[in-house]
Amino acid sequence: MSLFDWFANRRKSGPISQERQERDIADGLWSKCVACGVLAYTKDLRANQMVCPECGHHVRVDSNERIRQLIDANTWQPLDESLSPTDPLQFRDRKAYSDRLRETQEKTGLIDAVQTGFGQIDKLPVALGVMDFRFMGGSMGSVVGEKITRLIERATQKRYPVIIVCASGGARMQEGMLSLMQMAKISAALECHREAQLLYIPVLTNPTTGGVTASFAMLGDIILAEPRATIGFAGRRVIEQTLREKLPEEFQTAEDLLQHGFVDAIVPRTQLKKTLAQLISLHQPVTPTHHQLLQLEAIALTSSIADSGK
Amino acid sequence: MATTERKPLLLDFEKPLIELESRIEQIRELAAENGVDVSEDIRQLEARAMQLRQEIFSSLSPSQKLQLARHPRRPSTLDYIQAISDEWMEMHGDRRGTDDPALVGGVAKLAGRAVVMLGHQKGRDTKDNIARNFGMASPGGYRKAIRLMEHANRFGMPILTFIDTPGALPTAEAEYKGAGEAIAYNLREMFRFEVPIICTVIGEGGSGGALGIGVGERLLMFEHSVYTVATPEACAAILWKDAAKASQAAVALKITAPDLKNLGILDQLLPEPSGGAHSDPLGAATILKQALIENLETLLQMNGQERRKMRYQKFRNLGVFTEPS
């Protein structure tokens, strides 16, 4: 078919009907951008890492897709995959927590809201944690806390940089105070990693709020954020209700935080892997001193005690 | 938030007790006026009152404990500090442009030893409460706290923190100044200090705002205090979509001292005088002082690295999950 015929055919068939459009979206062939309304071929959208080619809107990606985007092919070694949540408080709101867990596990194929592992980014070894918003809003309970803590502890031993892609509404209320305590537990592991002079980069994606913001999201040596991500501690609605303040549109966006000095850079997703590789290669670990080696041994000892205690 | 209405000083469940006590007083007055001997009746009624007090306070529901923990007459951080220390000087400011009256602290002497004490400070009346944001600390408050703790660590002074807050201050300004960052920073840095750290929940422990000064190798808690991941009101609004379900949420969240002891979070429960800390503040202060001194004696036998390891291990062990091997 010549180009001319192709145009002729196209003109003949006219604009895609509304009905046809909806069918294609339902089939997943086309995706409509929630920000600009433009239709994009889903394959193109994927190829562009789920960033709208028209307006740059970042569509939320799950943890599998994120790992695929960041980690060199065939280098991902997942850690602690069998660590599973329980229902320590026998919690029940309108639904039992144990039912909620089982349903979410079936729906998402995940065991809890974070995947952790070692892998390479442009051949540089890293310890990577990726939160998954699909699993109860990426909320942090015992499993999320334990997996991230173990990841950081092992990274300290191996002298790897840590990268955590945050996507979370905060602490998981269904595990009560155990969830709150994970904030301190992870911060403790980060303190040791930091003391060993190793690099930690949290990547704040939409949304990063509550207890995650008040712990590991804000403890990076360098903090990166995705464009337009919501990042904050107190919820926008809570603030508006408490003090009857009307908040501006850009309140608690990545751009707003950049302006107030709480993130180092806003990095479009398509540039993220490259940026991380660049930062990691700029921050090669310092050779440990004798004193630090002794401390590393101590950490290894405590974490092995903790492991065997479970 | 209702900032102007005066909170009732009498809680619902205290009423039968207070009524009985005032009846005893009436009888006593009447008897004195008429010259009748009612000492036997009074004795019986007083025994009944004591029994009633014990019944009420030994079977409080989580939401009743929450009310007690928020009681406007419950002793505050400054009340305790003034009652237990031989010397005390309050220090001000975070050296970053703020002095937050919702989080107070300073240097003190406890049983002959120099220490740093700090904590959330609720107001003692409505006006004071407004000035102190109801004990909800701003980022400047957390930065003042860490500055004082850093000071304590340099001078080898144990750190005693007192937790009493519904949560960190939820305002736009607090967000712009880094509410999350300020708390996160404290969580990490508190693991670095070599001096002993003892944290005590004296009233209400609310969320990250409480934890921001809550990292120690020992966590103590008064009997009728609560410590929660989110206020039961907020939890009910989010999970039940109905703020009126707060008392149900208070039960489900496991926020009382015995609950937290079971979960391994709490190290020591401090009994309150019968009728609650507010009915006998000095009695409560004596219990607190004794417990702090005893815990300090134990912790001071260890060296700095051992205390850090103990603190690390305490939090490292928290969390419940399964792991098929």
Ligand SMILES: [Zn+2]
């Ligand atoms: Zn778009």
Ligand SMILES: [Zn+2]
């Ligand atoms: Zn360390």
